Amino acid sequence: MFRKFFTLLILFAAISAETNAQQGLHISRLQNFPALPNDTAYGNITYQNILITVSNNTVFTFTGSIDVLLSTRPATLDTLYSDSGIVHTINPGDSLTLQAAPYVFNPQSYDSGDNIVVIWPQARGMSFQTDSTVIVVHFVLFQNILDQQKLRLSIFPNPTQNLVRIQGMEKYKIEYVRIFNAKGIEIRKFSGILPDELSLEHLNRGIYFIEFRTSDFVYTYPLILE
Incomplete structure (x- = not known):
């Protein structure tokens, strides 16, 4: 992968x-x-x-x-x-x-x-x-290998064009999801009842970070927008 x-x-x-x-x-x-x-x-x-x-x-x-x-x-x-x-x-x-x-x-x-x-x-x-x-x-x-194996959250497709799907979100109480550009500037935030698909429309192609936050952890994935 x-x-x-x-x-x-x-x-x-x-x-x-x-x-x-x-x-x-x-x-x-x-x-x-x-x-x-x-x-x-x-x-x-x-x-x-x-x-x-x-x-x-x-x-x-x-x-x-x-x-x-x-x-x-x-x-x-x-x-x-x-x-x-x-x-x-x-x-x-x-x-x-x-x-x-x-x-x-x-x-x-x-x-x-x-x-x-x-x-x-x-x-x-x-x-x-x-x-x-x-x-x-x-x-x-x-010492983080076990924690990494326990995490069951993934995003796809990656690279993508105008949306990203989240798999496994129902297993966690996600407080919010944020998207940052390559220099760490927040450009989009999703909270409340989160859908399985997040729209990336009107974003320029490039490298982004998508951050998931719960009460227990913050996990960040790299995301490529074509």
Whole structure:
């Protein structure tokens, strides 16, 4: 199932790249960061020597400081790199490689299984266009395996076009369902008596997060809208 989802994600990214190439400062390469298809990320392990390549895909020279931020789920923001005020210069078409601080995969930020991770540079010192990069991280925390097996909630189809169906919702007392865009901004909320199908009409195609909240847990799924 994962291979199918990941293949669809790659196909979607390729289609998006043809029509919407990354603009401004963006992450063009990420080394020693455990991401699919080659690596698995493990909880509470410190990862060293992560290298981040920031590229300037504009006709303007960037001069300023850079933070590199990442988001794994709505309202969750983490700093992968902060330069403490060092001034960098990146000319048009050039790149700069930065070494991140040691990084620990916090179980409060990652779900067991596949996580869509959005990474982007944040310019400081001048106003400059930036763009995000999306990767997939498979996260494993052994004590969560039993909880993962107990959960019987799924969404389909994924990718989808204008609606999503929820299977297993009748087994839980869902307080509400929220949909966030890739940068964690809430764009739609469903509450009260929830239908088995949620409308996604009038949303632009892209990567979203759909969050289910009960009195006992919050669970977030990645969702691709074609």
